[in-house]
Amino acid sequence: MTTRTGRVTCDLTISADGYSAGLNQSEQRPFGDDGGDGWGDKLHAWMFETAEENRAELEQLAGAGAFIMGRNMFGPVRGEWDRPWNGWWGDNPPYHTSVFVLTHHAREPQPMDGDTTFYFVTDGIESALAQAQAAAGDGDVAIQGGATTVNQYLAAGLIDELRLHIVPLTLGAGTRLFEGVPPLNLEQVNSRAATSVTHVTYRVH
Amino acid sequence: MTTRTGRVTCDLTISADGYSAGLNQSEQRPFGDDGGDGWGDKLHAWMFETAEENRAELEQLAGAGAFIMGRNMFGPVRGEWDRPWNGWWGDNPPYHTSVFVLTHHAREPQPMDGDTTFYFVTDGIESALAQAQAAAGDGDVAIQGGATTVNQYLAAGLIDELRLHIVPLTLGAGTRLFEGVPPLNLEQVNSRAATSVTHVTYRVH
Ligand SMILES: NC(=O)c1ccc[n+]([C@@H]2O[C@H](COP(=O)([O-])OP(=O)(O)OC[C@H]3O[C@@H](n4cnc5c(N)ncnc54)[C@H](OP(=O)(O)O)[C@@H]3O)[C@@H](O)[C@H]2O)c1
Ligand SMILES: NC(=O)c1ccc[n+]([C@@H]2O[C@H](COP(=O)([O-])OP(=O)(O)OC[C@H]3O[C@@H](n4cnc5c(N)ncnc54)[C@H](OP(=O)(O)O)[C@@H]3O)[C@@H](O)[C@H]2O)c1
Numbered sequence: 075m076t077t078r079t080g081r082v083t084c085d086l087t088i089s090a091d092g093y094s095a096g097l098n099q100s101e102q103r104p105f106g107d108d109g110g111d112g113w114g115d116k117l118h119a120w121m122f123e124t125a126e127e128n129r130a131e132l133e134q135l136a137g138a139g140a141f142i143m144g145r146n147m148f149g150p151v152r153g154e155w156d157r158p159w160n161g162w163w164g165d166n167p168p169y170h171t172s173v174f175v176l177t178h179h180a181r182e183p184q185p186m187d188g189d190t191t192f193y194f195v196t197d198g199i200e201s202a203l204a205q206a207q208a209a210a211g212d213g214d215v216a217i218q219g220g221a222t223t224v225n226q227y228l229a230a231g232l233i234d235e236l237r238l239h240i241v242p243l244t245l246g247a248g249t250r251l252f253e254g255v256p257p258l259n260l261e262q263v264n265s266r267a268a269t270s271v272t273h274v275t276y277r278v279h
Numbered sequence: 280m281t282t283r284t285g286r287v288t289c290d291l292t293i294s295a296d297g298y299s300a301g302l303n304q305s306e307q308r309p310f311g312d313d314g315g316d317g318w319g320d321k322l323h324a325w326m327f328e329t330a331e332e333n334r335a336e337l338e339q340l341a342g343a344g345a346f347i348m349g350r351n352m353f354g355p356v357r358g359e360w361d362r363p364w365n366g367w368w369g370d371n372p373p374y375h376t377s378v379f380v381l382t383h384h385a386r387e388p389q390p391m392d393g394d395t396t397f398y399f400v401t402d403g404i405e406s407a408l409a410q411a412q413a414a415a416g417d418g419d420v421a422i423q424g425g426a427t428t429v430n431q432y433l434a435a436g437l438i439d440e441l442r443l444h445i446v447p448l449t450l451g452a453g454t455r456l457f458e459g460v461p462p463l464n465l466e467q468v469n470s471r472a473a474t475s476v477t478h479v480t481y482r483v484h
Contacts (some may be wrong), residue, residue: 090443090465090481091457092297113462238295242465242481244457252296252449257318260295260447265472267479272470274477276295276447 080210081234082203084217084224085135086251087117087271088238093245094221101150104162106248117241120271127268131239139213140206141169144223145177148192155181161192172209174202176223199226221249228255233278236260240272285415286439287408289422289429290340291456292322292476293443298450299426306355309367311453322446325476332473336444344418345411346374347404349428350382353397360386366397377414379407381428404431426454433460438483441465445477 088094096106096113105114120128145151149159161167166187174193181194195202206215217227227233238251252258264275293299301311301318310319325333350356354364366372371392379398386399400407411420422432432438443456457463469480 090463090479091460240479242467244460244463244465246457246460246462252451255296255449255451257451258295258449260449262447262472262475262477265477267467267470267472270467272467272477272479274295274445274472 078207079212080139080207080214082215082217082227082232083134083138083235083237084219084227084233085131085237085239086219086221086224087120088240088251089113089117089243089245090240091244091246092250092252093248094219094224094251095146096245096248099146099150104150113243113245116243120239120241120268124269124271128271128273131237131266131273134237135216136168137214138171138216139210140171141173141216141218142202142206142223142227143173143175143218144220145175145179146222147218147220148175148177153179155179160184160186166190172206173218174206174209176202199223199230199232203227203232221251221253224251225253225255228252228258228278231278235263236276236278238274238276240274242270283412284417285344285412285419287420287422287432287437288339288343288440288442289424289432289438290336290442290444291424291426291429292325293445293456294318294322294448294450295445296449296451297455297457298453299424299429299456300351301450301453304351304355309355318448318450321448325444325446325473329474329476333476333478336442336471336478339442340421341373342419343376343421344415345376346378346421346423347407347411347428347432348378348380348423349425350380350384351427352423352425353380353382358384360384365389365391371395377411378423379411379414381407404428404435404437408432408437426456426458429456430458430460433457433463433483436483440468441481441483443479443481445479447475 099106151159167190169190174195184192259279260276266273304311356364372395374395389397464484465481468482471478
């Protein structure tokens with residue numbers, strides 16, 4: 075048996091009260107209810123409006139050898155795949171490698187431009203991780219979200235490094251990071267303040 | 280009518296999942312259940328073990344002109360005041376000014392050494408704030424905790440500056456900051472990383 079060199083990482087942008095999405099997600103509002111206040115935009119302003127000062131964190135985000143995400147992050151289709159949907163990111167998604175989408179609804183792999191392929195995994199988080207690790211080789215596997223997916227990996231003790239991007243607003247309801255996850259012993263390995271976000275990296279023990 | 284110069288501040292130490300205390304608080308375990316792991320100690324390690332590097336934050340903590348706290352923070356007595364209890368802090372508490380304790384159980388003011396007096400307020404958060412502001416003069420009023428008390432002041436829009444000290448562990452259950460508080464628009468005015476805590480200051484709008 076060989077030891078993998080790649081880690082399992084997770085970057086998640088959360089509100090100060092720990093939410094990564096609001097209630098009632100839809101195609102019109104991928105981040106759910108926001109009290110009419112564009113909270114999805116505010117949540118990710120650090121990636122776009124102030125990208126320059128957050129370059130190091132953005133490069134980390136993109137650096138994994140394979141990605142895992144939940145079906146709700148992939149798109150707004152629920153239940154059967156009853157209409158065409160290939161993600162939010164157009165024909166050439168920013169992944170450029172294998173992306174494993176957790177779902178209860180089987181679907182054929184979906185190749186995209188620029189070397190991204192979406193694989194749909196119906197046999198659970200361990201299976202998705204094993205497939206992603208095989209695809210990543212010596213690279214990291216990044217758990218992309220949403221919180222429902224991240225919480226399962228945290229509860230199973232499968233995440234090595236959790237990188238939170240804490241933005242200055244609270245949401246009060248929605249999908250919350252750490253919900254239902256047993257107590258964790260974390261090690262703060264890095265923490266950096268930017269203008270309107272605080273980046274904190276934890277090693278999970 | 281004159282405008283007050285003092286602000287209403289709140290410093291709270293929270294776990295990465297937003298808790299400021301565990302379940303089942305008692306005299307033996309003022310911070311509640313910790314899975315046998317001394318979480319109360321870990322929560323406040325930044326104030327004691329690594330006090331030197333957190334001097335600026337500690338000075339801010341002590342600088343208010345008057346303090347407000349919930350009855351559970353004041354001590355483990357619940358229901359009627361059926362036994363002597365003057366707080367966790369000995370004869371000479373570190374406040375050296377007026378401290379207003381929110382409770383449903385009336386009690387005479389309790390003067391202590393070093394100019395601390397505990398006043399017991401039974402007519403609600405606005406009354407406690409008005410009394411604290413009168414006592415503080417031009418100084419700040421600090422809402423000391425616990426989260427049950429802080430959340431009421433946040434929900435009522437009465438806190439100007441919220442200073443969170445986020446420590447690297449999760450608790451999974453207990454009293455949680457922001458629980459039941461409607462969405463807030465925050466402004467990150469300061470954020471600083473120390474070895475095993477991240478300090479984030481928000482202005483509340
Ligand atoms: N703030 C951020 O950084 C960030 C990051 C990512 C996403 N988001 C937002 O978060 C929201 C999505 O997150 P979410 O927590 O609601 O959901 P999610 O984790 O993206 O997806 C959950 C869904 O994935 C499928 N799934 C998850 N685990 C599974 C398992 N073990 N086996 C089989 N299927 C499984 C299920 O779908 P089916 O049963 O329908 O197949 C489940 O309902 C979106 O609003 C997205 O925009 C935010
Ligand atoms: N992490 C930190 O920085 C930090 C800071 C402070 C405290 N703590 C910890 O937090 C815990 C205490 O916090 P907590 O959230 O459980 O409780 P708390 O806010 O300290 O006290 C709540 C109690 O205060 C009284 N009270 C609150 N609001 C009231 C109101 N509007 N009117 C009348 N009475 C009112 C009630 O007591 P009665 O009905 O019994 O009178 C209520 O049960 C302790 O474990 C403490 O050690 C942690």
